[in-house]
Amino acid sequence: MKKLITLIFLGLHTFIQAQSNAQNEYIKQFLRFPLGAAVNPKYLSEKPLYRSLVASEFSSITAENHMKMVNIHPEKDRFDFSKGDEIIGFAQSTKSRVHGHTLVWHNQTATWMKEFQGDQQAWENMLKNHIQTVVKHYQGQIAGWDVVNEAFLDDGTLRPSIWSEHIPDYIAKSFVWAHEADPRALLFYNDYGQDGKPKKMEAILNMVQEFKKRQIPIHGLGLQMHISIQSKNEEIKEVIQQSAATGLSIHFSEVDVAVNPKNNPDFVLDDQVNLKQIEKFKLLFSSFAQLPASQQYGITFWNVGDQDSWLRGFFKRPKEYPLLFNEAYQRKAAYQEVMDFFKKK
């Protein structure tokens, strides 16, 4: 009897030990590149679990919204760095890198910018002042910037925006201005949906070639990777390979894997769907791991728990589960799979 109790006790002890070991291991420990999350400062201050997860699981932080024009430069003569600074302070306290998102975008511009009147020179001065004030404010604290975001349409043409309308060659100019403000920051062009859109991908690659010829400072490509379980593996692999062939740093900058892309109200998250999502996470991580180390800027998830995802908030898709952590901020099965993959390497 005594022996039996001892055995049960030992078994239990080993079990508890294994559980706590598992919780003491983090994917980021096994990676040779940073693992990032886009964050919302409100959640960082109001949700303790969110805060501790960002601190323990991630080694790079991107502001999901608070370094964009509308928030950081709300009026012509007023910048608001308060939330961005909060994020930087948090990152410093957890020794995380900060990635800057984003200096120039057609979306989330400030109202005063949309109403701005002036000739080409005035527009250039306005954008240059925006870029350089923000980049200088964070000089030395931000490793890399998404300088221009989503400038091309799926057919490879330049996206119409206030920037393309008023400033010829605005993409190249933006990179030059950012580089002048912080010559040590890595400068990225960031875009989504290159997979299956060969014209868009071609436009990005042509831009990189042209910038190299003209000696425009560009150091990296952000592939947002807002993909779904229906995305085609071959198309994803192809755009990774094409991007890497430029020799620039590569950032999977806004990863999420949608499981219910058509927003079916009767959708049920079952084992089959979970397996498909795991397969996509593994594809992203394994492809990234194969890149030359010097090109591995990192993999960043577009927020932390499923309920924090823009697919639920912005797109109002309540039955969407696109991230690595569930609604209770617990690791999903995919987490363990990815960690095991890197542990074996």
Ligand code: 9MR
């Ligand atoms: O996740 C962001 C969401 O909270 C905002 O409402 C939205 C506004 O368009 O922007 C989202 O982030 C976008 C990112 O800045 C650029 N790539 C696409 C992202 C998802 O829309």
